[in-house]
Amino acid sequence: xxxxxGAPFMLATxxxxxxxxxxxxxxxxxxxxxxxxxxxxxxxxxxxxxxxxYGTAMAVSxxxxxxxxxxxxxxxxxxxxxxxxxxxxxxxxxxxxxxxLTFNLMWAALPLLRPVGRNRxxxxxxxxxxxxxxPRLRAVWGQxxxxxGLIIGGAYIFVDGVKEIASMIGFSPLIISLVVAPxxxxxxxxxxxxxxxxxxxxxxxMGNITGAMVFQSTxxxxxxxxxxxxxxxxxxxxxxxxxxxxxxLGSAFILLAWIRISRSDVIAPWPLAAGxxxxxxxxxxxxFKVVPATQ
Numbered sequence: 238x239x240x241x242x243g244a245p246f247m248l249a250t251x252x253x254x255x256x257x258x259x260x261x262x263x264x265x266x267x268x269x270x271x272x273x274x275x276x277x278x279x280x281x282x283x284x285x286x287x288x289x290x291y292g293t294a295m296a297v298s299x300x301x302x303x304x305x306x307x308x309x310x311x312x313x314x315x316x317x318x319x320x321x322x323x324x325x326x327x328x329x330x331x332x333x334x335x336x337x338l339t340f341n342l343m344w345a346a347l348p349l350l351r352p353v354g355r356n357r358x359x360x361x362x363x364x365x366x367x368x369x370x371x372p373r374l375r376a377v378w379g380q381x382x383x384x385x386g387l388i389i390g391g392a393y394i395f396v397d398g399v400k401e402i403a404s405m406i407g408f409s410p411l412i413i414s415l416v417v418a419p420x421x422x423x424x425x426x427x428x429x430x431x432x433x434x435x436x437x438x439x440x441x442x443m444g445n446i447t448g449a450m451v452f453q454s455t456x457x458x459x460x461x462x463x464x465x466x467x468x469x470x471x472x473x474x475x476x477x478x479x480x481x482x483x484x485x486l487g488s489a490f491i492l493l494a495w496i497r498i499s500r501s502d503v504i505a506p507w508p509l510a511a512g513x514x515x516x517x518x519x520x521x522x523x524x525f526k527v528v529p530a531t532q
Contacts (some may be wrong), residue, residue, distance in 0.1 A: 238469070238478065239414025240422075241461040244453040245291060246481040246519070247419035249488040252427040252446045253512035259434040259442075260506050266435060272503050273439035277496050280440070283447035284493040286321050288486060290314060291454035295482045298467050307467065311459040318455035325448070338372040340380040395421065409474045412523060415481055423449070450489065473530040477523055484515050 264271035294314065297307050399418060403410040427449070433442035461467050469475035492508045 239411040240418045241457045242478050243415040243419035244423050245485040248450050249485040250512040250516035253509040256430045257506040257509035259431040263435045267437045269503050272505050274503050276440040284489050287450045287454050294458040302468050307462045311462050314455040314459050340376040341372040411474045473527045477527045
């Protein structure tokens with residue numbers, strides 16, 4: 238439950254603030270300075286999906302445990318996310334992947350491992366040919382399957398490590414998974430947003446975060462509702478979990494209001510920069526209120 242709730246919290250706080258920091262650091266590289274050019278329609282739509290979906294999922298946590306209504310809500314969340322994916326697939330926004338497939342590059346470089354004396358120019362020409370043509374389907378599937386295997390294996394190692402750390406320091410695993418797990422799993426991937434900010438692709442940078450928030454408010458939350466107690470209000474740790482959800486919703490709502498009020502495709506990312514304040518305040522609450530109560 239901590240990992241499920243921690244991801245939206247981290248995205249709406251630390252990920253937002255990292256994006257704002259990137260906008261400030263790379264302000265001289267973009268004509269808009271530290272202000273970000275965004276697609277207001279796309280980002281507003283993401284946030285308008287996230288807020289009611291996540292809010293509904295959290296409202297279910299106040300219902301009687303294992304109430305039949307949670308199954309209907311779970312089905313509804315999945316259906317709405319499928320519709321969200323459909324909306325995104327039918328339109329095209331800025332940017333794309335310009336770099337070739339990693340496995341294709343590896344395959345292209347293999348001939349160059351042969352001895353130099355065996356017509357290196359021929360091998361170099363083959364490398365250029367492989368790099369420039371579309372990747373073969375088996376290379377695409379191979380990269381996907383190996384990457385998926387690494388993710389699953391890493392997840393097992395990470396979860397076992399979190400449990401051992403929680404046991405050693407005497408903290409509730411929920412606290413560790415609320416704060417540490419999302420930072421270790423979600424935040425590194427969100428550094429893609431830093432790259433897109435540097436390239437002036439504000440919609441991709443923000444969509445990388447808001448799109449993940451929509452996903453985190455549907456599939457993982459559905460697993461939580463169906464496979465766990467999904468009830469938080471009976472302890473200090475549960476109260477912290479609810480507070481993290483409230484902060485995520487509040488941060489998303491402020492950003493949505495900022496986008497709507499600005500009425501411009503170029504906005505100053507002040508609501509994003511405030512994310513670090515939200516995160517530090519929550520960590521302070523854990524340190525001074527929740528941790529002493531659980532020891």
